[in-house]
Amino acid sequence: xxxxxxxxxxxxxxxxxxxxxxxxxxxxxxxxxxxxxxxxxxxxxxxxxxxxxxxxxxxxxxxxxxxxxxxxxxxxxxxxxxxxxxxxxxxxxxxxxxxxxxxxxxxxxxxxxxxxxxxxxxxxxxxxxxxxxxxxxxxxxxxxxxxxxxxxxxxxxxxxxxxxxxxxxxxxxxxxxxxxxxxxxxxxxxxxxxxxxxxxxxxxxxxxxxxxxxxxxxxxxxxxxxxxxxxxxxxxxxxxxxxxxxxxxxxxxxxx
Amino acid sequence: xxxxxxxxxxxxxxxxxxxxxxxxxxxxxxxxxxxxxxxxxxxxxxxxxxxxxxxxxxxxxxxxxxxxxxxxxxxxxxxxxxxxxxxxxxxxxxxxxxxxxxxxxxxxxxxxxxxxxxxxxxxxxxxxxxxxxxxxxxxxxxxxxxxxxxxxxxxxxxxxxxxxxxxxxxxxxxxxxxxxxxxxxxxxxxxxxxxxxxxxxxxxxxxxxxxxxxxxxxxxxxxxxxxxxxxxxxxxxxxxxxxxxxxxxxxxxxxxxxxxxxxxxxxxxxxxxxxxxxxxxxxxxxxxxxxxxxxxxxxxxxxxxxxxxxxxxxxxxxxxxxxxxxxxxxxxx
Numbered sequence: 212x213x214x215x216x217x218x219x220x221x222x223x224x225x226x227x228x229x230x231x232x233x234x235x236x237x238x239x240x241x242x243x244x245x246x247x248x249x250x251x252x253x254x255x256x257x258x259x260x261x262x263x264x265x266x267x268x269x270x271x272x273x274x275x276x277x278x279x280x281x282x283x284x285x286x287x288x289x290x291x292x293x294x295x296x297x298x299x300x301x302x303x304x305x306x307x308x309x310x311x312x313x314x315x316x317x318x319x320x321x322x323x324x325x326x327x328x329x330x331x332x333x334x335x336x337x338x339x340x341x342x343x344x345x346x347x348x349x350x351x352x353x354x355x356x357x358x359x360x361x362x363x364x365x366x367x368x369x370x371x372x373x374x375x376x377x378x379x380x381x382x383x384x385x386x387x388x389x390x391x392x393x394x395x396x397x398x399x400x401x402x403x404x405x406x407x408x409x410x411x412x413x414x415x416x417x418x419x420x421x422x423x424x425x426x427x428x429x430x431x432x433x434x435x436x437x438x439x440x441x442x443x444x445x446x447x448x449x450x451x452x453x454x455x456x457x458x459x460x461x462x463x464x465x466x467x
Numbered sequence: 468x469x470x471x472x473x474x475x476x477x478x479x480x481x482x483x484x485x486x487x488x489x490x491x492x493x494x495x496x497x498x499x500x501x502x503x504x505x506x507x508x509x510x511x512x513x514x515x516x517x518x519x520x521x522x523x524x525x526x527x528x529x530x531x532x533x534x535x536x537x538x539x540x541x542x543x544x545x546x547x548x549x550x551x552x553x554x555x556x557x558x559x560x561x562x563x564x565x566x567x568x569x570x571x572x573x574x575x576x577x578x579x580x581x582x583x584x585x586x587x588x589x590x591x592x593x594x595x596x597x598x599x600x601x602x603x604x605x606x607x608x609x610x611x612x613x614x615x616x617x618x619x620x621x622x623x624x625x626x627x628x629x630x631x632x633x634x635x636x637x638x639x640x641x642x643x644x645x646x647x648x649x650x651x652x653x654x655x656x657x658x659x660x661x662x663x664x665x666x667x668x669x670x671x672x673x674x675x676x677x678x679x680x681x682x683x684x685x686x687x688x689x690x691x692x693x694x695x696x697x698x699x700x701x702x703x704x705x706x707x708x709x710x711x712x713x714x715x716x717x718x719x720x721x722x723x724x725x726x727x728x729x730x731x732x733x734x735x736x737x738x739x740x741x742x743x744x745x746x747x748x749x750x751x752x753x754x755x756x757x758x759x760x761x762x763x764x765x766x767x768x769x770x771x772x773x774x775x776x777x778x779x780x781x782x783x784x785x786x787x788x789x790x791x792x793x794x795x796x797x798x799x800x
Contacts, residue, residue, distance in 0.1 A: 265686060286688030302686050304679035306746040308489075315676055316687030324669040353489050 214278045215240050216379050216410045217262065217294075222272035223434075224257050231257040232434040239379060239412060242405040246421040247414045249431035250458060255414050258431070259381055262412075263296050264289035290317065293378030297368045297385050305357040310335035312356055313371050334374075342370050362393030369400060380404060381412045386420055398424055418454065422447050432457050491795055492740030492747075496755045499788060503759060507766040514769035518646075525651035526716065528761035531728045532654050532754065533709040535735040536661045537701045539753045540671070542736050544698055545678045545745025546601035550590060551706035551732065552725030553612035558583040558707025560616050563625040563720045572635040579707050586612060587703020591696030601699075616722050625720045640715045650712045654754075657705065662750040674698060679746030734785045735760050740792050759784070 215238040222235045232254035239245055249255050260266045261274075264284040268274070274281045276292045296302070303312050310331045319327045319334075335352035339345040343366045356364060365385060372380050382401065386394045402424045404411045415421050421428070422442070428450065430438040437457045445453070487494065508515040534551050541548050562579035566572065590608055594601045630636045641649045665671035673694045677684045685691050706725075714720045739756035741748025763784065767776050 263686070264688075286686070290688055296686070298683075298686060302680075302683040304676045304683055304746065306679045307675055311672065311675065314672075316673075316684070316689045318669050318672050320669050325663075326667050326669060326672060328667065 213241055218275040220273040222261060223269045224261060224266055225269055230434055235436055237429060239410045241410055242408045244401060244404055244411045244413060244425045246425035246428040247412055248428060253431040254434040255431055259383055263294055295372035295375060295377035296381040297372050298383050303356050303364055306355055308353045308355055309367060310352040312367055338370050338374060361388045365389060379410045383414050430457055492792060493749055493751050496740055496752050500755050500759050511769035520765055524761050526648040528757055529650035529654040530709055530713040531732040532757035533657055534705050535732045535753050535757050536657050536750060537705045539736050539741050539748050539750055540665060540674050540698045541702055542741045543674050543678045543745060543748040544695060548605045548702050550605040550609035551702055552729050553609045554583050554586045554703050554706040555710030555725035556616045556722055557586055557612040559710040559714045559720050559724055562711055572633060579711055580704050583707025584700050584704040588696055588700040591699030595692040595695050620722045622722055624722060627714060627718045627720055630715060631718060639712055658750055658754045665750055675746060731760050738785055738788050
């Protein structure tokens with residue numbers, strides 16, 4: 212098999228006495244969509260924040276991108292390596308314009324740091340008409356994000372992730388607070404990721420959203436990987452049964 | 468053809484309405500400034516049609532406008548700095564002592580700016596490192612720097628008379644073409660620099676994003692701590708510079724320098740439409756608002772009211788303007 216885009220070896224993270232995740236090992240391959248399931252507090256968000264460079268893992272954990280070990284991953288470094296994250300609506304600056312949000316933390320600027328505002332506006336306009344489906348004149352790159360609907364805002368967050376040539380796209384509960392048709396759009400988008408030979412980690416509570424679009428499912432429980440299997444090997448009903456078992460016992464019945 | 472002709476005005480209208488929407492606060496403050504000038508000019512035409520009053524504005528408004536402009540960035544960050552009046556005095560103390568020790572105006576000038584920069588940096592460092600709200604930290608450092616100045620000077624001032632007649636003096640507070648006070652030129656320079664850094668530089672882009680949503684800025688890889696430290700350091704440096712200009716204007720350094728500037732400066736920032744909640748604000752607004760604040764004082768006396776009315780009217784205008792801005796900005800979105 213090809214080199215994995217991302218490999219975590221023995222990654223743990225504790226906050227004081229609390230072990231948020233423990234000895235997690237996982238691989239994400241190019242062109243693969245991996246569902247990350249788990250209850251509240253299972254450690255999904257912590258795991259994501261380690262991959263995006265926001266949290267440092269505890270000593271001993273190793274992170275590899277394309278087979279190369281990365282020491283001291285930071286958010287800018289992770290973005291350079293092609294990790295893009297869509298958080299649950301949290302990562303937009305509401306009072307700012309669309310273009311400022313699209314280019315947040317990665318503004319187009321020259322060496323001295325002076326911005327090319329015109330270029331960012333034009334790029335935003337292009338993305339809005341070509342990718343987000345904004346045709347109305349009332350919505351433009353200067354529009355402030357807080358005037359938009361939940362789906363439009365999620366569209367900005369996803370477009371932002373795509374624009375920067377992401378290798379690995381992480382979606383942290385992207386369908387929260389979205390309408391049915393908006394959810395479908397997001398799911399269609401996720402289903403289209405493998406065709407571009409990019410990888411995706413899709414985190415969601417809703418197994419009915421996750422199951423149809425993923426290749427592989429990893430179940431986290433109390434900070435540990437409780438089970439991992441390919442979609443081909445498990446039916447939706449079987450998966451739900453297993454999740455109940457995990458919730459009760461913390462272990463996945465491999466023979467169930 | 469007909470369709471095109473019909474379309475063009477719509478596009479223009481929407482372009483205009485977009486401009487109005489995105490610049491509502493700047494338009495508002497400009498209207499307030501013009502109205503206020505109209506009222507003063509109507510009731511006191513002899514004063515307000517005489518150039519002397521404008522020279523007076525240009526000479527005294529910079530004392531607080533120079534701090535208000537960079538302070539706008541700190542407020543956009545969602546923070547506040549109350550320590551700049553004390554830093555004004557601390558910076559000029561360093562200036563006067565260096566001048567006495569070395570006799571070199573330029574070294575004294577540079578050390579004055581450095582002293583202000585470091586004092587501001589200290590504010591930022593404490594706020595970032597320990598996560599204490601800036602309101603509390605800068606109340607503390609305000610007392611601290613005032614205390615440092617009082618202990619070191621024993622309450623005595625220093626004459627800056629030796630600066631008179633030097634090129635340095637002319638450069639700081641001389642009169643350009645015999646009319647425009649140099650501090651006004653510096654205010655414009657600082658306004659332009661602040662505008663460029665806030666609107667056309669990565670630093671300013673990050674300031675807006677942090678003030679709007681600090682957590683998301685961090686998630687998107689923005690170095691929140693370093694941006695904050697720098698913003699406070701710039702205010703500290705500007706405070707030292709403003710203090711120097713105010714002292715040179717009277718060629719005397721009083722240890723109490725800066726007292727009395729706190730509210731003028733803050734009201735310039737808030738009157739200019741910068742939101743105390745962070746994420747919103749403009750340099751243009753602060754610039755115009757500084758001159759409104761500066762004009763009220765002179766205007767009230769000129770229209771025949773006693774100087775005792777000044778603060779009352781300040782209060783009405785500031786509270787009124789801030790309420791109107793909040794209402795307007797809620798409507799516009």
